[in-house]
Amino acid sequence: MGELATLFGPERVAVVGATDRDGSVGRAITANLLADFEGDVVAVNPTKDEVLGLESHDSVGAVPDVDVAVVVVPPPIVLDAIREAAEAGIRDVVVITAGFGESGSEGARRERELRELAAEYDLNVVGPNSLGIMNTGVGLNATFGPENAQEGSISFMSQSGAFVTAVVDWANDRNLGFHNVVSLGNKAVLDESDFVREWGEDPDTDVILGYLEDVVDGRAFVESAREVSQDTPIVVVKSGRTEAGASAAASHTGAIAGSEEAYEAALDQAGVLRVDTVQDLFDFGSILAGQPLPERDGVAIVTNAGGPGVMTTDAVGDSDLSLASFTDETVERLQEALPDEANVYNPVDIIGDAPVERFAEALDIALADPNVGAAVVLACPTAPLSYEVLADAVVELQADHQVPVAATLMGGSSAREANERLSQVGIPTYFDPARAVRSLDALRAYREIGQREYTEPETFDVDREAAREILESAARRDTNRLGVEAMDLLDAYGIPTPDGDIVDARSDAVEAAERIAPDGEVVMKIVSPDILHKSDIGGVAVGVPPGEVGDTYEDLVTRARNYQPDATILGVQVQEMVDLDSGVETIAGMNRDPQFGPLVLFGLGGIFVEVLEDTTLRVAPVSESSAREMLDEIDAAPLLRGARGRDPVDEGSVVETLQRLSQLVTDFPAIVELDINPLVATPDGAQAVDVRLTIDQEQL
């Protein structure tokens, strides 16, 4: 157990603000604690002599050896109560009282003071504005909810107290148990990262579930979740995903959340299984708690009904699992065991007249197949089939083979008892076979998380001082936006760029062109921090032959001046021609998220960036394996690999560019936004043809 061992496993809990007033929160908590808790409950309320049969104490300091103080006094005296507890040596506090950060400026001030107090005394504080916490292992129900949870191996945290109440009520009805339950409240001190870390060390927690509206410290969460998720699955609903949802969340919690894109990337990198619905949260949580992980992706379907078998096969097709291909031995054994009309290939159709024995034999054979990693037991009600006896057989076979099984015993009341027997041993059951398959697929997804190899990001040998000088010189010019004049920044970090010079005289332009392409053509672009869309104003000339370089220089400058007389013109860039036809235009970019810091982006470039949005993101720093994944993830990935007989591009060069970009933006917090567009990927390497960035001078 970790730092919160005492919080969840106290021997003595004090309710500060205990009362027997009907309908009060203080009464509900005291009563809940008295119901099942293995330890002592202490009532603290100076206005009472006795509360629900307990002696009432004037102060929490009056009773020795209190481990946890649950605070339900009115907001103005919460801080005094906590200080008193802290002085008495209590380190673990649950603040139920509301009226803090969620309600006005006085509440916000109070929350700040609570945070300071916690720091001063090194307190573990849950809340404020929390429904409380539960630990079924010691019968601890320090919440004011109407029901206590059943025992189980799932630990659940929720940023909504109401949702905790609803979930416990619903889960009790389905025999779904929890180990710990935490209502996070305002997360003034302890937040999701703390509980993830704690439960990662807790042998009684097999699965961590969370309902979150934001994450207090993005990078801390990614770090702790990444470590914990290697051994303990974490499934999270992060709400406020959509624009409408985000603004609803903001008005609900007042928190400034990071962007949805950042959360999506960060949760994935942290090894969190992110789900969108309550149904998936508990479907996935249940199967992860109840079933072993599949050793391979092949699924066997054993059914007495062909039609639903087809639907289930479709569901497998929709998932990242596959329909297992049986070995010859399995097929032969099934042929021997089943009647002629049966289908001995997967999905195994044992025919509608099958009794339980036939079902069990077919399932036994299928589970033994070396290509089978998981199985769906799929039954429709028939006269010869007893669902209860089938359930018992499935329980036994699953235990024998240790292969994950999900069940769909279709029907209503006829399936109830059987479903209960299955779910009691952790085999999930659903009316819809698609949910059974989705759940098995969640096992696969988590197996892959557990198999991930996180590599440390490489640190390349770069010219950091040169890069700093470029940024500082921009700051000296009081410029926040840089364009091609920042190509040197990329050079400093070893990102390949076409040969080029920025010149501010006609003769220099001619000279530069002669050096870069002695007899060939060049590209020329106006260089001005004030002109963003250079091509729109005719500020770019492509394929300029040797004889026209001088005139083109004059033209570009004139056009820019006409377009925007007050624009600062730094000169004209003369650049080597890059053959776009043999390459693929990609984009490599970065922006900074308030919650997660620098995010690195990769995608299809050119006009497709805007229209098709074929991009992918990572929270920096980006390791080599992450960068490689980014290349694989975009829809246009086949273009990079040489679709239609083209030569594949040099992916290694793109991968390295993303890593070097990640290093650059991590080294310089002053870089707020950066786009290399296009980054032209060719069989001979990647080249950054154009760049645009925004800097925050105060960060320099």
Place this chain on the structure above:
Amino acid sequence: MGELATLFGPERVAVVGATDRDGSVGRAITANLLADFEGDVVAVNPTKDEVLGLESHDSVGAVPDVDVAVVVVPPPIVLDAIREAAEAGIRDVVVITAGFGESGSEGARRERELRELAAEYDLNVVGPNSLGIMNTGVGLNATFGPENAQEGSISFMSQSGAFVTAVVDWANDRNLGFHNVVSLGNKAVLDESDFVREWGEDPDTDVILGYLEDVVDGRAFVESAREVSQDTPIVVVKSGRTEAGASAAASHTGAIAGSEEAYEAALDQAGVLRVDTVQDLFDFGSILAGQPLPERDGVAIVTNAGGPGVMTTDAVGDSDLSLASFTDETVERLQEALPDEANVYNPVDIIGDAPVERFAEALDIALADPNVGAAVVLACPTAPLSYEVLADAVVELQADHQVPVAATLMGGSSAREANERLSQVGIPTYFDPARAVRSLDALRAYREIGQREYTEPETFDVDREAAREILESAARRDTNRLGVEAMDLLDAYGIPTPDGDIVDARSDAVEAAERIAPDGEVVMKIVSPDILHKSDIGGVAVGVPPGEVGDTYEDLVTRARNYQPDATILGVQVQEMVDLDSGVETIAGMNRDPQFGPLVLFGLGGIFVEVLEDTTLRVAPVSESSAREMLDEIDAAPLLRGARGRDPVDEGSVVETLQRLSQLVTDFPAIVELDINPLVATPDGAQAVDVRLTIDQEQL
């Protein structure tokens, strides 16, 4: 009622093969009929005197006025039994007996004979290999399933009998009722189209649900479903969607199904709401049967719990609904009605201490808002809130406002009674608010189907004879594949092509180029039915200046000869240059589906067709409105509308090209496949730059 009025509403039903043998199908059907049927039940079995208290007759002809014969005799005597019934004047037959098309060649022969018999006597035959049919309106349960359905307004057909059994069992447990239920069996005579048509005319059927593995006659289904779906929603699971599922379906039914792409397009054009899962099938069916359609897309969420409110808002964001924006009046009324801490904007958070009265008042105000088209009632269990009383209030308010409502009363046993009250009046309830929103979104989707205006496809004035001559001349050359030499085919159907000639002499090439582009450049391509990838062998020259036309002609021919000495070379095409830079390369194509006939395709062209698969399909003929939808549907649609400051292309010209292509492939069944790639869409119109097609000479 339609042609099947007697089948579903008989006054006298005979069970041919009635028996009292324990565990037999004949006994189960006779008993089911005797249980609730309002009409007469007649037992036919020459080996018995009495069956379950009924006099047993030697033949179905022995009893007058039998309306429906349910046949359960062994396979070899089924046909005789049906002929006897037909001779006795019976027109409606349900064949329960299996052992037909689904089992071997003898069964297939038997099924053919059954079909002939039905044609001879003009019989309506359900099955064979059917579980039977139900009509709760007259208590008719002519199935051998264990349970009869409850009364309701959903009619349900299923290609799997086992699934019928499972669904009825499950639905009874949830108070979900049906009007008619049909197990389609082998669909030898009556198929899905017949039942869709029947139920479309049935005033007691509000919603049609189907589980289908294939469709017997694709075009007939599209036609009948399109008509019916204007007034009666049709929701269908068509399984065998995925590659694995399709092969499972083929081994299950033996049917050769059309392609998944064709089904997808056809079901959509037919106005069918296609769903992938059992859950959606019944969620959507229930709400369509129970709630009115929303008049607008704005959803109001009224809740006592902020967190779940955010999740629900996310679900709205995921859907094609939107979060309703309240009028000032609504906001003011909510401000008056709710405490200060409440959120009076959508989602309305009435705060955790709300009693039912506050909930009802807020819901009443929200439902009255002119921007609200539907509402989600979302509650977490709290002490002051009685779910039962809340349910009663919701029922009343929904009835008052006639706005569709879905409910999420979160919790388990605490919500059971309330959920029952709601579902009894047709207000669906779910633990997961995302399902509530999905269901409301299904109402929206169906409203849009009802609002569709189906326009007749236009018939353009084309030169059909010229087109025929081109196809026949290819047939005379014994060629199945045509390339640019078929550009004239497009011309004949008024599809714009660049100016061009096919020439077979150097001098003709020079002359053609002079005519086409007196001083400019031309494109030249080798023309050979044997060389498919012309550019790969250097068979295409772009930007040929006037002086080089002759030499280029020789070069192209030489290259083609070297590449493939035995290739038939029809000449060289000299074509006007098309400015690809100002246009968007699209593809317009066609292929022929075994089930649905010609399908017209539109998509992003060039190398993106293969990599990004950004395409959309329609079953021909394609009307103008359909063609317009196709342009809107592709991901790259913004490119057509002028992304990044480009001029929008002439969409009308592309739309007309698709319509003319549809007419061409409908007129000539011999065209098996056709691709116009690229169809260059520019601001000045669309141009078919290249074409490739495959013909089936036997169809000419």
